[in-house]
Amino acid sequence: MNDLVLIRKNLFRRKLRAGLMTVSILTAFAIFGVLGSVERSFYAGQDVAAADRLVVVNKINFTQPLPIAYYDRVRTIDGVQQVAHLNWFGGYYQDPKNLLIVMAVEPNSYMDVYGDEIDIPPEVRQAFTHERTGALVGEAMAKKWGWKLGDHVPIASNIFSQKNGSRSWDFTIVGIFTGKKAEVDTNFMVFQYKYFDETRSFGKDEIGWMVLRTTSPALNDGVVKAIDQMFANSSYETATDTEKAFNKAFIAQFGNIALIVILVVGAAFATILMIVGNTMMMSVRERTREIGVLKALGFSGSRILRLVLGESILLALIGGLPGLGLAALFILSVMVSPDIALAGFALMLVLGIVTGLIPSLSAMRLKTAAALGRN
Numbered sequence: 001m002n003d004l005v006l007i008r009k010n011l012f013r014r015k016l017r018a019g020l021m022t023v024s025i026l027t028a029f030a031i032f033g034v035l036g037s038v039e040r041s042f043y044a045g046q047d048v049a050a051a052d053r054l055v056v057v058n059k060i061n062f063t064q065p066l067p068i069a070y071y072d073r074v075r076t077i078d079g080v081q082q083v084a085h086l087n088w089f090g091g092y093y094q095d096p097k098n099l100l101i102v103m104a105v106e107p108n109s110y111m112d113v114y115g116d117e118i119d120i121p122p123e124v125r126q127a128f129t130h131e132r133t134g135a136l137v138g139e140a141m142a143k144k145w146g147w148k149l150g151d152h153v154p155i156a157s158n159i160f161s162q163k164n165g166s167r168s169w170d171f172t173i174v175g176i177f178t179g180k181k182a183e184v185d186t187n188f189m190v191f192q193y194k195y196f197d198e199t200r201s202f203g204k205d206e207i208g209w210m211v212l213r214t215t216s217p218a219l220n221d222g223v224v225k226a227i228d229q230m231f232a233n234s235s236y237e238t239a240t241d242t243e244k245a246f247n248k249a250f251i252a253q254f255g256n257i258a259l260i261v262i263l264v265v266g267a268a269f270a271t272i273l274m275i276v277g278n279t280m281m282m283s284v285r286e287r288t289r290e291i292g293v294l295k296a297l298g299f300s301g302s303r304i305l306r307l308v309l310g311e312s313i314l315l316a317l318i319g320g321l322p323g324l325g326l327a328a329l330f331i332l333s334v335m336v337s338p339d340i341a342l343a344g345f346a347l348m349l350v351l352g353i354v355t356g357l358i359p360s361l362s363a364m365r366l367k368t369a370a371a372l373g374r375n
Helices: 003-011 015-047 069-075 107-113 122-130 139-145 192-201 217-230 245-252 256-288 288-296 301-330 336-364 368-372
Strands: 053-058 082-090 100-107 132-136 152-157 167-180 189-192 210-215 237-244
Touching: 003 301, 015 256, 015 301, 015 336, 053 217, 053 245, 069 082, 069 210, 069 217, 082 107, 082 192, 082 336, 100 107, 100 192, 107 122, 107 210, 122 132, 122 167, 132 139, 139 167, 167 189, 167 192, 189 192, 210 217, 217 237, 237 245, 256 288, 256 301, 256 336, 288 301, 288 368
Parallel strands: 100 189, 132 167
Antiparallel strands: 053 210, 053 237, 082 100, 082 210, 132 189, 152 167
């Protein structure tokens, strides 16, 4: 008989109560894991933004188009090394609820600009360049939908339609790419802009935005001014900024995700804290005479404190670890990152200590005679 056995026995002496507390903690940590991972996926674009990449959008709003003629003009500016243009497609697969990140791009320039992030073998690059209806699909997206190389996939748009009235485009998967860095999200698809521009019913010769690389991050400010001055007072004025700032502004349209996560998780943990803390206090009060017996047998006050505190920590771990595991199963397409797992483990220890501290201190300070004489 050791302390760990005593902790386990005392924790599960009331199996229904222990089970209910475990489920409550499991739910709280499942919420933490899911929301934390979703928040991380939202802000992943800021983490991988290159210092030498700039984004050019319409000054009114990045949802407004730019003329494709701007593309060739930007390429001539001093300090610009590479330029790619992209167009948001607004895609979904089979059902409007199955939203996808799909963009129309010019193959060669796109692969040049993002060549340091996504791994595209030479044969895939060649196939994407020459196949009119070809599409490159990220590894995460292909895995999610079970797509394979050579599959013919119909993707519909909730923004655009074809000249024949159809809202669906047929694509052939000519390549499945991976990220060169662990933090690169591959849950997206790109296809040929020329195919898109020839078939869409409106917006011909328009692009969504441009992404460019400068020859050095030190030249960024000068390139930004040159681009915006070039198109000043035109029908399509531009606003140019760093890729990191653009990604941050794009995420901001969804609201303050971090604050939402903090409020939801905070509310869940505050509720669990009160429930588990009150239950631990009640459990210690029920065992007052037993604690008195242990002290009479020679158990020190510090050992009693460790036993009671150990119960609350063990309870937090038994509920919290499966909760994080459940979150990982629930969001297979969004990895529960190591830092979120470590933060969750730290929260389990904090939860265990906070909920068990007052009951354990009360048990430690309890006088043997008073404990044995209490009903």
